[in-house]
Amino acid sequence: MQQGHQLIIYTDGASRGNPGPGGYGAILMWGEKRKELAAGYRLTTNNRMELMGVIAALESLTKTNIALTVYTDSKYIVDSVEKRWLDNWIKTGFKGGKKNSDLWTKYYKLSRQFSIKFKWVKGHADNPFNNRCDELATTAADGKQLLIDEGYEAENKLI
Template sequence: MSEGHQLVIYTDGASRGNPGPGGYGAILMWGEKRKELSAGYRLTTNNRMELLAVIVALESLTRQNIPLTIFTDSQYVVNSIEKKWVDGWIKNDFKGGKKNKDLWIRYYKLAKNFSIRLKWVKGHADNPFNNRCDVLATQAADKGPLLIDEGYEREIALK
């Protein structure tokens, strides 16, 4: 539950095969209000969907400079942000083949507008909001309609 007027966001991403069809799910909670977001993609990766869930949740917000906590079961997302790896990747223009440049740049620009606290939660465990995000993500991947992850498909076409 959200404490007072703290925005709480849960996110999850999924990929059927890695790469394969994928999807993301997010739940935004403000007091008793809930908003669910999800979408599926025809070809993507799990890490891209984990990160895209965070990005789409942030992009959906109409107010900036509010404190928010994002819960994710992705160590990739938490470590990249909390350990400031993404800062280094951006500074070095993703040298060394760091993946998901398009999404990290999108996140980085958005994150400047918020006071974000990230928290890792164990996936597929007893957290009902994380589990709901997993359902949203996998249903989006399985049922579609499937969108095109243009950043990923452009990246693999260049290889």
């Protein structure tokens, strides 16, 4: 599955209701090393949590200029990056009311520090890493002391 020492990241996002309480999970793998990340938010959307999982994983890295592969069950993320939709959204300032511009802008800035390839995996299937990320995300969404997704709540004039 892994060649040499390439960073492999699995991410997933979940939302109980859309919008509703949500969470993300991420697993970072470098050789035999594993690191899990998760956080829950009081009000957000599934797509925002999918993106937050990727962003949190990238923000946790201490090295830049490395190649990494991100596995996600979010076609929204895979298509937005791999089909270069995001590049166009950035160029046009997210014209036409594209959602999640705050998170996409954050991702875009972070992504410039790495060589990232996205791969889609079928969710809720037989991939143990994707299933673990789903478990991390849903557990975080169901947790207490949920964080505030300031971007979502501000955009919807809730804070």
